[in-house]
Amino acid sequence: MKIKLSGAGKRFNREWIFRNADLEFLSGISYAITGPNGSGKSTLLQSIAGMLHLNEGSISYASTNNNIPPDEAFQYISFSAPYLEVIEEMTLVEFLKFHFQFKNYLEGMNAQEVIEAIGLQAAAQKQIRYYSSGMKQRVKLAQAIFTNTPVVLLDEPCSNLDIQGIELYHSLIQNYCKERLVIVCSNDEVEYSFCKERIAITNFKSNLRGRAFRRDT
Numbered sequence: 001m002k003i004k005l006s007g008a009g010k011r012f013n014r015e016w017i018f019r020n021a022d023l024e025f026l027s028g029i030s031y032a033i034t035g036p037n038g039s040g041k042s043t044l045l046q047s048i049a050g051m052l053h054l055n056e057g058s059i060s061y062a063s064t065n066n067n068i069p070p071d072e073a074f075q076y077i078s079f080s081a082p083y084l085e086v087i088e089e090m091t092l093v094e095f096l097k098f099h100f101q102f103k104n105y106l107e108g109m110n111a112q113e114v115i116e117a118i119g120l121q122a123a124a125q126k127q128i129r130y131y132s133s134g135m136k137q138r139v140k141l142a143q144a145i146f147t148n149t150p151v152v153l154l155d156e157p158c159s160n161l162d163i164q165g166i167e168l169y170h171s172l173i174q175n176y177c178k179e180r181l182v183i184v185c186s187n188d189e190v191e192y193s194f195c196k197e198r199i200a201i202t203n204f205k206s207n208l209r210g211r212a213f214r215r216d217t
């Protein structure tokens with residue numbers, strides 16, 4: 001899987017969040033998008049996911065042999081973020097059953113195994129609305145990581161997680177993401193310590209018109 005941004009730029013109203021981004025992402029490599037609060041990490045990640053449209057430049061997706069039309073790219077991408085909601089009225093068992101009607105489990109996994117992998121057996125029949133914020137974050141991570149997609153995009157993956165939760169996150173990455181294209185969006189080293197490639201969003205920003213932007217990996 002390959003995702004390529006060429007001269008990519010995104011603005012909200014008159015404010016450019018990033019510009020002139022030329023980036024390439026490949027399977028088997030983990031990338032971190034870093035930068036301070038409000039610098040545009042989530043905006044870049046959502047643009048990569050195709051959830052936000054670029055205002056300039058282009059994005060392309062390709063599997064080993066084929067170009068993937070942008071409006072079909074969502075089938076290849078899993079996305080986890082604290083601001084994406086889970087269906088709180090459902091129990092975890094119901095939620096997994098619902099989600100995996102539309103996408104496939106990673107090979108060899110099923111609902112029971114996913115629930116065990118994230119340590120939520122005791123709460124599996126409880127409505128998600130009664131989960132703590134850390135328990136909900138485990139569900140969001142599981143939803144992304146255990147879905148059989150070549151691309152896994154993680155925005156602030158450890159938010160609300162305790163030490164055991166952070167260890168769990170690292171073991172999920174280690175065990176289930178090695179061959180995949182992973183992009184982590186974060187300003188906390190703990191969340192992206194395993195990422196070989198680092199992309200500072202500040203390199204795609206400038207208040208000065210016409211100033212050159214550059215990539216820093």
Ligand SMILES: Nc1ncnc2c1ncn2[C@@H]1O[C@H](COP(=O)(O)OP(=O)(O)OP(=O)(O)O)[C@@H](O)[C@H]1O
Nearest residue numbers: 012013017035036037038039040041042043044187
């Ligand atoms: N839908 C939107 N409409 C207008 N402005 C927006 C919108 N979404 C984000 N922004 C603005 O874009 C900028 C970048 O926000 P973004 O959430 O991408 O930053 P971030 O680096 O992920 O921040 P954090 O580390 O706090 O999560 C901010 O100034 C934010 O206010």
